[in-house]
Amino acid sequence: MFDLDGVLVDSEPVWEEVRRAFVADHGGTWQPDTQSRLMGMSTAEWAAYLHELGVGLAPADIARGVVEQMAARYRHGVPLMPGAVEAVQRLSEQVTLGLASSSPRRLIDVVLDGAGLTRCFAATVSTEEVARGKPAPDGYLEAARRMGISPRGCVAVEDSSNGLRSAYAAGMRVIAVPHPRYPPAPDALALAWQVLPGLDALTPETLS
Incomplete structure (x- = not known):
């Protein structure tokens, strides 16, 4: 059984960059432990958590916006892990x-x-x-x-x-x-x- 993010795809830096910018752009405050807490959460869980950080959108809209940005980044190339x-x-x-x-x-x-x-x-x-x-x-x-x-x-x-x-x-x-x-x-x-x-x-x- 494989995990995807961080095992097959070097996506954690991309997730952090996209979500950190999304939080800042929508009135939230990124905390020192935010990235470690987000790792492993389901979409519904991390969207709700970003809402708790002060993002002024409904969790469903947060999820939609972040995933659209991630898909756009992947269309320019998937950052696969070595090997x-x-x-x-x-x-x-x-x-x-x-x-x-x-x-x-x-x-x-x-x-x-x-x-x-x-x-x-x-x-x-x-x-x-x-x-x-x-x-x-x-x-x-x-x-x-x-x-x-x-x-x-x-x-x-x-x-x-x-x-x-x-x-x-x-x-x-x-x-x-x-x-x-x-x-x-x-x-x-x-x-x-x-x-x-x-x-x-x-x-x-x-x-x-």
């Missing part, structure tokens, strides 16, 4: 892959189509499609359900604190590939079964 395409293709030849992401469905599809990876995944889930975002396990549990497999038979690849907590809570073994700019909290990293320096180190042998 992302190769890692997915390498693993898909030997194991069944799923994806559980906090990104909206629209952006998941844009990224996977743009990278030519759609066919590599048996199931993809957006936390828009489940009751709760990360760190709740809902997205990972739903991906396993759609694939017809037990969560305890899955290995999840994650980067963020909330992502690691989510996959662990789902009962999956977790491989952490920490993002250098947004490293997970020590207590979250301690949940990882393995910690890898990058996707180049992720091989079928790593999973066994």
Whole structure:
């Protein structure tokens, strides 16, 4: 099971830039811990949180505006993490892959189509499609359900604190590939079964 943002796509800096500017442009105040709190939230959750920061729009309008700006940025090129395409293709030849992401469905599809990876995944889930975002396990549990497999038979690849907590809570073994700019909290990293320096180190042998 792959996460998307921060694992396959170097999107966290883009999300931060877009949402930080959106908050400033609409009367809100970005807090020192805002970015770390946002990582893993579902669309509805982060839109409601930005509204609480003082953005003078309804959460649905906040979500729509931010996602439109993200899609526009992606149309100019998807910022893939080093080794992302190769890692997915390498693993898909030997194991069944799923994806559980906090990104909206629209952006998941844009990224996977743009990278030519759609066919590599048996199931993809957006936390828009489940009751709760990360760190709740809902997205990972739903991906396993759609694939017809037990969560305890899955290995999840994650980067963020909330992502690691989510996959662990789902009962999956977790491989952490920490993002250098947004490293997970020590207590979250301690949940990882393995910690890898990058996707180049992720091989079928790593999973066994």
